Amino acid sequence: MSLALDSAAQDLLFREAHTANTFSDEPVTDEQIQAVYDLVKYAPTAFNQSPLRIVLIRSEEARERLAPLMAEGNREKTRNAPLVAILATDNEFHEELPELFPHFPQAKDVFFTERPVREKSAALNGSLQAGYFILGIRAAGLAAGPMTGFDFAGVQKEFLDGDHTPLMIVNIGKPGEGASYPRSPRLPYEQVVTTV
């Protein structure tokens, strides 16, 4: 069964791409991240709510604040990655809905008046967008190293505010020597997909 997506793109995004744990020294520019965003921003979220927010760690000072908040096994690679991005949700995303979802400008007041509802929706849709972003990094010819091993409350306190919840932190760059584990097994189709 052949897909509509060409084979080189399949390899770039999925088959030949690997999570990177070491990186080369080549910098990652703001222009590259903007190109990634300008591509993946089109992928869908519920009510086009687009709750993902991204904090790029560029200064040495910010990186030194972040490193101790990482789990020990993630500390060195986060210190050395060309670029580190904190992915978070904006739990007040509903303020943008009248502009983002002009087909139904009442959505803000019909569905999203309660903060716990917004947090749950932002977690789901922000995670969808995190998936799109990881593939977008690969689309730029870069490797991603997504991590959830860090002090979530500490990262929120140091880099965000009470309206933003961290989702994950992603190291970004060209892979270095021995960047990846060998490919781990995947579940067989029959174990994942059932039909009724």
Added chain:
Amino acid sequence: MSLALDSAAQDLLFREAHTANTFSDEPVTDEQIQAVYDLVKYAPTAFNQSPLRIVLIRSEEARERLAPLMAEGNREKTRNAPLVAILATDNEFHEELPELFPHFPQAKDVFFTERPVREKSAALNGSLQAGYFILGIRAAGLAAGPMTGFDFAGVQKEFLDGDHTPLMIVNIGKPGEGASYPRSPRLPYEQVVTTV
């Protein structure tokens, strides 16, 4: 700034793709869904935990059980889509970890002994995989119509079990007449990405 991903692939997955609300009569085959899975299964999850599970609604009987559980605005399109998929998480994913993450077979017992921890990790990583799956549907030349407007408890009771949590339901097919809204605006880069 040009990306490594070729322009046709960018269009297919992101720029020219739209959420579909109506579909043509052309069927979606199991072979197509298997091809999608065999591509997107390689995209990353934490500890390669791969918690996404998919239930394909094929029989008329199953579709008639599902339709009344959909929000009214989603009912007709779910009745008429060529294929409907329930995306869910397996909250007992840790049972597969010794096989899925051979670099650290202790992960199951070190990190995932508690059910609430597993549920949270499965929600995040299953949502990442839902994002990969939606792009995979597009990679197959099909359109996706993801929905969260349905009775979650009812869908869990009718189609899953206590160990599986619904994430979303996705209509799948070739787009029909008037399938999509005009493209809604996206947030500007400066509103989404900040640098420290």
